[in-house]
Amino acid sequence: MFPGAAADREDAAYALVGAPLDASTSFRPGARFGPRRVRTFGEQFDDYDRHTGRHFTDLSVYDHGDVGPTADTAEYLDFLTSAIAEFDRDGAVPLLVGGEHTVTVAAVRALSPDVFVCLDAHLDLRESYAGDEYSHATVTRHALSVADRAIVLGARTGSEAEWDRADAEDVTVVPPEEVPGWTPDFDGTAYLSVDIDAADPGFAPGTGTPEPFGLSPREMRDAVRSVAPQTVGFDIVEVNDRDDGQAATLAAKLLRAYVFAHADA
Known part of the structure; x- marks a missing residue:
């Protein structure tokens, strides 16, 4: 159980779901251990949040445990979509913990946001x-294919075809050096996805495809806090077991920052 996530399902304002998919990792595998490590390294934090004046244990977070993957990724995404949609219908904001970034597809399909906001290298x-x-x-x-617009914060690499696609009107790319000055500039509902590799690998080496010249933990936290009030769901993905807990510690802290900011709004 994620520390402090002690609410019963029927009383949940937030529902945490682990999604340990590790099917397509292209460099360093281990994302299947992400949910376990995020829960483990979240144990050290104080219950109280000075920024909002709230206690995590008062925010009605329920931990559903992990939804284990099947051999067929498309089938797994369908199953995960149904689980997330059920929590949404029950009035609980889904908190998805990966696993590889592919699990985000299920949450976006379930929640149908107007805008997809992602912190990602x-x-x-x-x-x-x-x-x-x-x-x-x-x-x-x-x-x-679901959202009308995508905003990618911290992106610093991609293929030539991807950069060409990113020039379209429905995609906004905010490079790392501009993220500190960025504020949400969209209407409607958003889904917020945090790929831990948005962080510079000096802060979060435990991820599948680390990319230098990234964001600091403080910059990521500030971005999460700024977007959270407009969101219908959140995920933190791509944490693996290839470090001493730095990536999982940051992921757990960002998840808590999201819940505090969303609840405070």
């Missing part, structure tokens, strides 16, 4: 990668 606008249409490198493209 990569554009993830590929049609497919290594022949896989559900690769972790295709997430933003899939999100745009």
Whole structure:
């Protein structure tokens, strides 16, 4: 159980779901351990949040446990979509903990946001990668089949075709150096996805495809806080077991920052 997530399902304002998918990782696998590590390294934090004056244990967070993947990724995404949609119908804001970034596709399909906001080192606008249409490198493209617009904060790499696609009117890319001055500039509902590799790998080395020249933890926290009030759901993905807990610690803290900011709004 995620520390402080002690609410019963029927009373939940937030529902945490682990999604340990690790099917398409293209460099360093281990995202299947992400939900476990985020729960483990979240144990150290104080219950009280000075920024909002709230206690995490008062915010009615329920931990559903993990929804284990099947051998067929498309089938798994359908199943995960149904689970997330059920929590949404019950009035609980879904909190998805990956697993590889592909799991985000299920949440976006379930919640149908107007805008997809993502903190990510990569554009993830590929049609497919290594022949896989559900690769972790295709997430933003899939999100745009549901959302009207995508905003990618911290992106600093992609293929030439991805950068060409990012020039379209429905995609906004905010490079790392501009994220500190960025404020939400959209109407409607949003879904917020945080790929831990948006952080510079010096802060979060435990991820599948680390990319230098990234965001600081403080910059990521501020972005999460600013977007949270307009969101219908949240995820933190791509944490693996290839470090001493730095990535999982940051992920757990960002998840808590989201819940505090969303509840406070």
